[in-house]
Structures are given as structure tokens and as C-alpha cells.
Amino acid sequence: MSNGSEINITYASEARTDELLQQHERRIWSDTDRMFILLMMLQWIGGVAAAMYVSPSTWIGRISTVHIHVWAALLIGGLISLPPILLAIWKPGERITRHVIAISQGCWSALLIHLTGGRIETHFHVFGSLAILAFYRDWTVLLSATIVVAGDHCLRGIFWPLSVYGVPVESPWRWVEHAAWVVFEDIFLFLSCARARRAAREICQTQAILEDVNRHVEDRVTLRTRELADAKQFFQSVLDSMDAHICILDDRGTIVDTNASWKRFAEHNDGTGIGVGANYIEVCRGASGDCEDGAHTVADGIESVIEDRTNFFNSEYECHSPDEPHWFQVSVTPLKSHSRGAAVVAHTEITERVIAQVRLREATLENEKLAMVARHTDNSVLILDTDGCVEWVNEAYSRMSGFEPDEVRGRSILAILASPDASPRELESIRRAVNEQSGFDGELDRVTKSGDSYAVAIELRIIRDEEGRLLRYVQIEKDITQQKLAEAERERLHDRLQSTARQAGMADVATGVLHNVGNVLNSVNVSGNLMMEGLNRSRVGRLGQIAGVLSDARDDLVYFLTEDTRGQHFPKLFDELSRHLMSEQDQMKQELGSLLTNIEHIKEIVSMQQTYATTRGCLEPVSPEALIEAALQLNDAGFARHNVSVIRETAKCPT
Amino acid sequence: MIWLVLLLVSGGFLWHYSTAPGAVGAPVTKAPAGMDVDTHFRLVMFLHPHCSCSRSSVGNLNHILQTLPADSDVDVDLYFFRPETVPADWHETTLWTEARRIPGAVCHVDPDGRRTTEFGVATSGHVLLFAPGGARVFSGGITSGRGHDGENPGGESLSRLLCGLESAFESRLAIEQNSFAVYGCEIVSTADDENRKTQ
Structure with a gap:
């Protein structure tokens, strides 16, 4: 487990150690198998070559044929070598392969010993073979070879000693001596194998530990690499997100890296001349037009930073486009620890800031004016x-x-x-x-x-x-003290004027009414006079005279009416009187209608004047709140008497 | 398992080949006429110059002669077979060179194997020893097998005869028991022998 910068190593598991040991042993076995492929082929080729050199032919008189030893070396050698070679190719590292190889190697020793007539020197092939077989670090392989060698010595030592010892007669137990020497070597080879295997196991254990360490280290490296990539991405993103045009220059002023804003700036200017690979100092030196002075200043600043004459360079310059003004701030910072870069150049457009400063100055002046107004x-x-x-x-x-x-x-x-x-x-x-x-x-x-x-x-x-x-x-x-006093005075004068106007209006109305009523009254007067004259001229009094006559004659009205001369005029008199009264009545009705019409006219005049008097009221602006407040104040006594609390909530009146 | 059986069979074949001696022939029992065997032993070896097995025979002979006492009186003749139809240096092989290095030994070219036939020998490495007076006291090979150096019954018997440690009787008895088998190539083929006889 790892924590911070420390790495704690756990002991490698036995399983992993065994796995590595198996892999190691299988690799050794396979490598040794491949080595024995060569050895077997060499022995085979060498045997055939030796046979062809020593006894290439067997002769019968002048006729020669291939010596039986050549055939033996070719066929028996092939019989011995081919199976282990094929096994080593087809099944490298398998147990059967190395045991077949061990048996083959023992057979090669036996064959060589026989072919050399049992020369004692050839017996060293046995020891050499065992030493080579010890490469397997498998004592069972040595055991197989030892069994073959011992068995060969035993059989041939008993039945054919000339073949193995070079002498026709020998003790039948001499093979034991040879086998004992082989076992003697085997003991040390066994020990060597065991020691080598133990060492291999320790190595595998160490390797397992190293793998553990490596795994942790790789995890840490992976983590750090990822963090580094994240950090690089982060800083690149930060650089790319900045509006400033940023580039990194090497010690000769060549651009080695830029941020996205710089790239956009370069693309906007249709130039690859300020991209990666361009010499920015030369670009600045070659600038012309409005930007020439500023660019030369930037070039001087970059050179001073790169040549370590200053630690920081900062400047502002203007470089206007045909369409709009532009101001820039350039800062050059040394980059000493970077592998390639020598300085960082950052151009920041400060047009808005400059414009803001101008506006700020204008606003300050404006504020000063406002402050002056406020102050004075x-x-x-x-x-x-x-x-x-x-x-x-x-x-x-x-x-x-x-x-x-x-x-x-x-x-x-x-x-x-x-x-x-x-x-x-x-x-x-x-x-x-x-x-x-x-x-x-x-x-x-x-x-x-x-x-x-x-x-x-x-x-x-x-x-x-x-x-x-x-x-x-x-x-x-x-x-507004004076204003309020003036308003109060104005209101007072207004009230007075209004009262006067109202009185004048009332006089006007009265005059108009009287004038109109007077006119009508004249008609009423005429009608009354006419009615008076009609009444004065009325013959209603004759009815009284008639009634008196009739009252006098009431005793004998019939006679009077029929016989009396006066009475005889009465019907006519009644007829004439009736017509006369009917005429008077019509005349009186007519006058009376006229009189009533005039009276109605007067009423209408008065009503109309009253109407005029009402609609002629004086309009004046009144605050609803003040009006409500005044209304409430009129009732304050009543509210207080009845213990009424009035809560006023009024919205602001629209103007 | 089949493989192991084949290996054993192959070993048996080699054992059979290595232990199979060459033809003994009909060696003469007395020195042919004209051979100087009056006062001293004469040892005659017949060789096929290209027989690889005969190197052991030459080596063993050299060893025997080296171990003889200084006063030993023996003449050594080595006959190298050479057919008449072959180049003149056909017989000058390593075996010829080694034989010539044997002190006191005289190497002869045996044209077409006439001497070999005359002595009744058939296999390279066959040694005949004639005692003073012409009697053959030894006949056979002086190796224990094909190409096997070192001690062998024939060599030991020959050495004892030359040193006077073994009697002719004992040697002849051993010869009759075929104890001194010769391991080498056949010097003169039967066909060549019959052709020569025909001629």
C-alpha cells in the first residue's frame, strides 16, 4: 500500500513466488532444451564426421564400401539425437523432453566410448554430459542419465568389457567403480541443483517483491502521470481560457508553444509568421506602421529578459486597426526551469480598460460637477x-x-x-x-x-x-416653507375669489330669473286683467235677478212662465244667458290656460336657473387622502365617542 | 519404449559387428622358400593400407617391439596390399606412414597381394611369426577387437614368444583354439584371388 511519497512493501505471496519459480524453471528447461538441440545435432554431425574421417570406408581388396561406423554414426546417432531434438522443438520445457535428452546423452556417451574403443578419456563425456544436464537444475534428469550410464557400464562391463574399458577381460564389478564416480559427481550436482533452485526461488521471491514494488511504483507513476496530464491539461485549459495572447519563446526568441488565444490571433491575422517555429523577436523587429514603436519596445524587452538583464518586462502600447483602436499590455517573464522555453510573452488587450479609464476620467469630471451641484x-x-x-x-x-x-x-x-x-x-x-x-x-x-x-x-x-x-x-x-405659505395665501385668496364669484354668479342667476319671471309675470298680469275684465263683464248677476223673479213667482211659476209677459221672456232669456255664460266660460278657460302656462314657464325658469346654479360649481384639485382625512376628522368626535379606531391605508395616488 | 528398444537393438548390432573377426584364411605353417629365417625370428604382418582397424594392429605391434629386450633378434616385414591397377601412391596412407616409423620394421608393397596370398593370409592385421628354422610359431591378430588398442591375447602371446617366455607349443595350442582372431579388412577379395589364380 502506498501513502503519500512512501511505498510500503508487502511480502510477496508464496503462490506468486511459486508461479515465478515455475516460469523461471520452465524458461530454464526450455532454454536448456534448445541448447541440447544444438548439442545433439553437433554430436550427431560430429559423430558422422569423425566416422567419415577415421574410418570412412571398409575395404575388401581394392573395393571399398562405406564403413559400418559411418552408418552407425549416421543411423544410430540419428536414432539417439532425433527424438530429443523433436521433443525439444515440439514440447520444450516438458519433463519427458529433458528425461529423453538425458537418456540420449547417456546413449551418446556409450556410443562414443564404444567407438573410441573404450578410451578412458572418452568417459569424460559422461561427466561433461552430467554437468550440462545439470543446467536443468532438476536432479531427476541427472538420475535418468546416471541410470543409463550405469546400466550401460554394467551390461557392457560384464558382457563386453573391451567395448567400455578397452580391455578384453575386466572385473565384472568395475562398472560399480565407474558408477560410483558418476554418483560422486551427481551428489555435488544434486547439491548444486538444490542450491541453484533455492537461489532461483530467492530470486523469484525478490522478483515477486520487486513486482509488488513495481506495481506500486507503476500505480504511483500512473497516478502521477495522470495528475501531471491533468495538471498540464488544467494549465493548458487555463492558458487557453485566458484572453491574453501567450507564447513561450526559447533562448533565441523562437516560438515553441502558444495558447489558444495566440493561435486565434495568428489565424485572425492570416499569418503563420507568428505561429510555432517563428522567431518572434525578428517578427517584432520587422513590424512597421503604427505598431512599429511598440513592437520594437517589445523586442527589446524580450531580449533583455532572455539575456537575463532583467527579471521582468512590462509595457503598454497601442496598435490600432483600421476599424477600431486597440491598446495592448505586454509582459515578458523568464522561464528558467523549462526544458525548452526561456521566456513567456503575454499580450493582453487593454482596450476596454483604456476606454474605461477615459470614461472614468469623464465620469469623474461629471461627478465633480455633480458634487459641486450637490455642495452648492x-x-x-x-x-x-x-x-x-x-x-x-x-x-x-x-x-x-x-x-x-x-x-x-x-x-x-x-x-x-x-x-x-x-x-x-x-x-x-x-x-x-x-x-x-x-x-x-x-x-x-x-x-x-x-x-x-x-x-x-x-x-x-x-x-x-x-x-x-x-x-x-x-x-x-x-x-418649501415659503412655498407653503404662498400656497396657503393662494388658497385663501382662491377661496375668497371663489366665494365672490359664487355670490356674483348667484346675483347673475337672480337677475336672470327675475328678468325671465318678470316677463312671464307680465303675461300673467295680462291674463289676470283679462279674467278680471271678463268677470266684471260677466252677466252672472242676471242669474240672481232671475232667481229673485222666480223666487217671487214661485207660487205660480207656471202661470208666470206661461202667462206673464215677463215670464214668457224667460226661456229666451235663459237661452241667451246660457250662450253668454258659455262664452264667458270659454274665454275664462283660455285666459286661465294662458295663466297656467305662464306659471309653468316661471317654474321652468326657476328650475333651469337652479340647474345652472348647480352645474356651475368650481372645480379644484383635491388630494383623496386629504379629502378622506378631512372626512374622517369631521367624524373624529363620533369615532372617539363610540371608541372606533380608524386604520388608514392608502396607496399613492397617480399624478 | 520403442525408442529404447531400438537403441538396445542398435547396441546389439554394434556389439555383433565389433566382435566379428575377419577371415582367418590358411596361413602357411612354415616360412616360404627364400625367406631368411635361419638364425632369427621373422615377423610378417599383412596390411590393407586403407584399413582403419589395422591402425590398432600397427600400434600394438610397435608397442610390442618397443617392449622387447634390446638383444632380441627379430626381423619385421610389413606387406601393404596394392592392386596393380591403382595409382602408385595408393598405398601411402597414414597407416603406411605409421608403419614406416616402427623401428626395425621393413615395409613392403605387396603388388596385387601376391605375398599375402602366398602366406595364406586373408585379413589385414594378420601377423605371422616364424621361429629360426622357419617354423611358424604365431598366427593371428594382435588386437582384441576392431580398432581396439591395448592389451590383447594375441599381442601378449606374441610378446612372450619373442621374449622366450612362451613355447611354440603353447602358441600353437592357442592358435588352434582360435584365440587370436584378426580384426580388419579383407586384404584380397575372393574375386581378385580367383582372377590371379586364373592368370
Whole structure:
């Protein structure tokens, strides 16, 4: 397990050690098999060559044939060598292969000993073969070879000693002596094999540990490589995300790397002349036009940094395009520890900053003017912080209120505005405006430091930043004391004028009514006179005379009417009187209708004048709040008597 | 297993070949006429110059002669077979060179194997020893096998005869028991022998 920069190594597992040992042994076995392929072929070829050299032919007189030893070397040698060669090719590293090789090698020893007539020197082939077979580090292989050699010596020593010892007669137990020497060597070879195997196991164990270490190291390297790649990607991304045009120069000023912004700049300028591989110092030296001076300055700066005459170079220059102005800032930083780079050149377009500075200067001048206005205006100007406390007041405030700036700085605006003369409603509105961060427009009665009352028109405004966050409050107070007095006077005069006008109007109306009514009354008078004359001329009185006559003659009306002469005129009289009265009645009806018409006319005149008098009311602007307040004040006594509490909530009236 | 059996069979074949002696022929029992054997032993060896097995015979002969006492009186003649139809240096092989190095030995070219035939010998490496007076006291090979150097019954018997340690009787008895087999090439083929006889 690894932690930080330390690597803790665990002991390699036995299984892994055994696996490595098996791989190691199989590799050794395979390599030794391949070696024995060569050895077998060499022995085979060597045997045939020796046979052909020593006894190539057998003769019968002048006739020669191939010697039987050549055939023996060719055929028997092939019989001995080919199976192990084929096994070594087909099954390298297998147990059967190395045992067949061991048996073959023993057979080769036997054959060579026989072919050399049992020369004792040839017996060294046995020991050499055992030593070579020990390459397998497998004692069982030595055992196989030993069995073959011992068996060969035993059989031939007993039945054919001349073949193995070179003498026709020998002790039948001499093979034991030879076998004993072989075993003698085997003992040490066994020990060597065991030691080699133990050493191989230790090596494998060490290798397993190293693998463990390597695995951890590789993991660490992989992790570090990934981190390095991430870091490189990160820094490349950072560089690419920067608007500045950045390039890395070597010690001769050649561009070796750039960021994306530099590439875009190069592509935008249709030039590969400032891409990777170009000499940027020469590019700057060769600049002309408006940018010439700035480019030469940049070239000087780069050379001074590369030549270690300065640690940092920074400059600003202008390089305008035909369409728009451009300003740039260039910084050159040494890159001493980099493998290729010598300096980092970063061009940053500062056009916006320069323009902003120009605008800032203009804004500063504007602010100075505004400050001058604020300082010298007759209106009080207060700047409040976000908590509604005074930060700054102008001179007009001191003149107006009598308080010096230090006396009000830091105090809450509500505390400053609060006075016995101030309307609680207005104060509440201001408090709500501060809390809700809304504006306020209103009037408020205030008291100076010396106790004099004065009225101000307050304009409270919220100052926010571009994101809408509250920055400050600005409160402008205008002294409207004189204005209010003037308004009061104007209202008084207005009321008086209105009353006078109303009275004049009423006089006009009365005059008009009287005039119109007078005209109609003339007609009424005429109608009345006519009716009076008609009544005066009426013969209704004759009815009384008739009634008297008839009353006198009531005793004998029939006679009177029929016989009496006077009575005889009565029907005619009634007829004439009836016509006369009917005529009078019609005439009176007509006059009376005219009279009624005139009276209705008078009524209409009066009604119309009343209508005119109503619609001729004087319109004047009235605040609904003031109107409501006035209405409520008219009923204050009733509310107080009935213990009624009135809560006023009115929205701001639209203007 | 088949492989092991084949190996054993091959070993048996080699054993059979190595232990198979050459033809003994009909060696003469007395020195032919004209051979100087009056006062001293005469040893005659017949060789095929190209017989590789005969190197052991020449070597063993050299060893025997080297071990003889200084006063030993023996003449040594080595006859090298050479057919008449072959180049003149056909017989000058390594075996010829080694034979000429034997002190006191006289190498002769045996044209067409006439002397070989005359002495009744058939196999290269065959040694005949004639005692003073012409009696043959030894006949056979002086190797224990094909190409085998070192001690062998024939060589030991020959050495003892020359040193006077063994009697002719004992040697003749051994010869009759075929104890001194000759291992080498056949010097004169039967066909050549019949041709020569025909001629």
C-alpha cells in the first residue's frame, strides 16, 4: 500500500513466488532444451564426421564400401539425437523432453566410448554430459542419465568389457567403480541443483517483491502521470481560457508553444509568421506602421529578459486597426526551469480598460460637477448608507437645519427627521421606504437646531448597483416653507375669489330669473286683467235677478212662465244667458290656460336657473387622502365617542 | 519404449559387428622358400593400407617391439596390399606412414597381394611369426577387437614368444583354439584371388 511519497512493501505471496519459480524453471528447461538441440545435432554431425574421417570406408581388396561406423554414426546417432531434438522443438520445457535428452546423452556417451574403443578419456563425456544436464537444475534428469550410464557400464562391463574399458577381460564389478564416480559427481550436482533452485526461488521471491514494488511504483507513476496530464491539461485549459495572447519563446526568441488565444490571433491575422517555429523577436523587429514603436519596445524587452538583464518586462502600447483602436499590455517573464522555453510573452488587450479609464476620467469630471451641484445647491442633500444612517450631508443641509455634518453623520435618518411637528404618517412612510428599499416623495415639517419650524419636500431615492443590490439612499430636502405659505395665501385668496364669484354668479342667476319671471309675470298680469275684465263683464248677476223673479213667482211659476209677459221672456232669456255664460266660460278657460302656462314657464325658469346654479360649481384639485382625512376628522368626535379606531391605508395616488 | 528398444537393438548390432573377426584364411605353417629365417625370428604382418582397424594392429605391434629386450633378434616385414591397377601412391596412407616409423620394421608393397596370398593370409592385421628354422610359431591378430588398442591375447602371446617366455607349443595350442582372431579388412577379395589364380 502506498501513502503519500512512501511505498510500503508487502511480502510477496508464496503462490506468486511459486508461479515465478515455475516460469523461471520452465524458461530454464526450455532454454536448456534448445541448447541440447544444438548439442545433439553437433554430436550427431560430429559423430558422422569423425566416422567419415577415421574410418570412412571398409575395404575388401581394392573395393571399398562405406564403413559400418559411418552408418552407425549416421543411423544410430540419428536414432539417439532425433527424438530429443523433436521433443525439444515440439514440447520444450516438458519433463519427458529433458528425461529423453538425458537418456540420449547417456546413449551418446556409450556410443562414443564404444567407438573410441573404450578410451578412458572418452568417459569424460559422461561427466561433461552430467554437468550440462545439470543446467536443468532438476536432479531427476541427472538420475535418468546416471541410470543409463550405469546400466550401460554394467551390461557392457560384464558382457563386453573391451567395448567400455578397452580391455578384453575386466572385473565384472568395475562398472560399480565407474558408477560410483558418476554418483560422486551427481551428489555435488544434486547439491548444486538444490542450491541453484533455492537461489532461483530467492530470486523469484525478490522478483515477486520487486513486482509488488513495481506495481506500486507503476500505480504511483500512473497516478502521477495522470495528475501531471491533468495538471498540464488544467494549465493548458487555463492558458487557453485566458484572453491574453501567450507564447513561450526559447533562448533565441523562437516560438515553441502558444495558447489558444495566440493561435486565434495568428489565424485572425492570416499569418503563420507568428505561429510555432517563428522567431518572434525578428517578427517584432520587422513590424512597421503604427505598431512599429511598440513592437520594437517589445523586442527589446524580450531580449533583455532572455539575456537575463532583467527579471521582468512590462509595457503598454497601442496598435490600432483600421476599424477600431486597440491598446495592448505586454509582459515578458523568464522561464528558467523549462526544458525548452526561456521566456513567456503575454499580450493582453487593454482596450476596454483604456476606454474605461477615459470614461472614468469623464465620469469623474461629471461627478465633480455633480458634487459641486450637490455642495452648492440650496437643497439639502443627504447620502445614507444601507441602514439608513447619514454618511454625508451638503452645506445646504447645515444652512437649512442648523446642524453641522458631524452632528448628523452616523445617525439614523428617522431619528433626524423625528420632531413634534413631523407628521407621524409621513415618518411612517419614510421608515417603510427605508425598510422596503423603496423611494419616498412627500412633505414634512421639521424643526431646526434652534427650534424654528420649517417645511421640506423630501425626495428619497434608492441607489442600486448593476445587479440591483442596494448601495445607498440619497435624500434631497427642499425648503418649501415659503412655498407653503404662498400656497396657503393662494388658497385663501382662491377661496375668497371663489366665494365672490359664487355670490356674483348667484346675483347673475337672480337677475336672470327675475328678468325671465318678470316677463312671464307680465303675461300673467295680462291674463289676470283679462279674467278680471271678463268677470266684471260677466252677466252672472242676471242669474240672481232671475232667481229673485222666480223666487217671487214661485207660487205660480207656471202661470208666470206661461202667462206673464215677463215670464214668457224667460226661456229666451235663459237661452241667451246660457250662450253668454258659455262664452264667458270659454274665454275664462283660455285666459286661465294662458295663466297656467305662464306659471309653468316661471317654474321652468326657476328650475333651469337652479340647474345652472348647480352645474356651475368650481372645480379644484383635491388630494383623496386629504379629502378622506378631512372626512374622517369631521367624524373624529363620533369615532372617539363610540371608541372606533380608524386604520388608514392608502396607496399613492397617480399624478 | 520403442525408442529404447531400438537403441538396445542398435547396441546389439554394434556389439555383433565389433566382435566379428575377419577371415582367418590358411596361413602357411612354415616360412616360404627364400625367406631368411635361419638364425632369427621373422615377423610378417599383412596390411590393407586403407584399413582403419589395422591402425590398432600397427600400434600394438610397435608397442610390442618397443617392449622387447634390446638383444632380441627379430626381423619385421610389413606387406601393404596394392592392386596393380591403382595409382602408385595408393598405398601411402597414414597407416603406411605409421608403419614406416616402427623401428626395425621393413615395409613392403605387396603388388596385387601376391605375398599375402602366398602366406595364406586373408585379413589385414594378420601377423605371422616364424621361429629360426622357419617354423611358424604365431598366427593371428594382435588386437582384441576392431580398432581396439591395448592389451590383447594375441599381442601378449606374441610378446612372450619373442621374449622366450612362451613355447611354440603353447602358441600353437592357442592358435588352434582360435584365440587370436584378426580384426580388419579383407586384404584380397575372393574375386581378385580367383582372377590371379586364373592368370
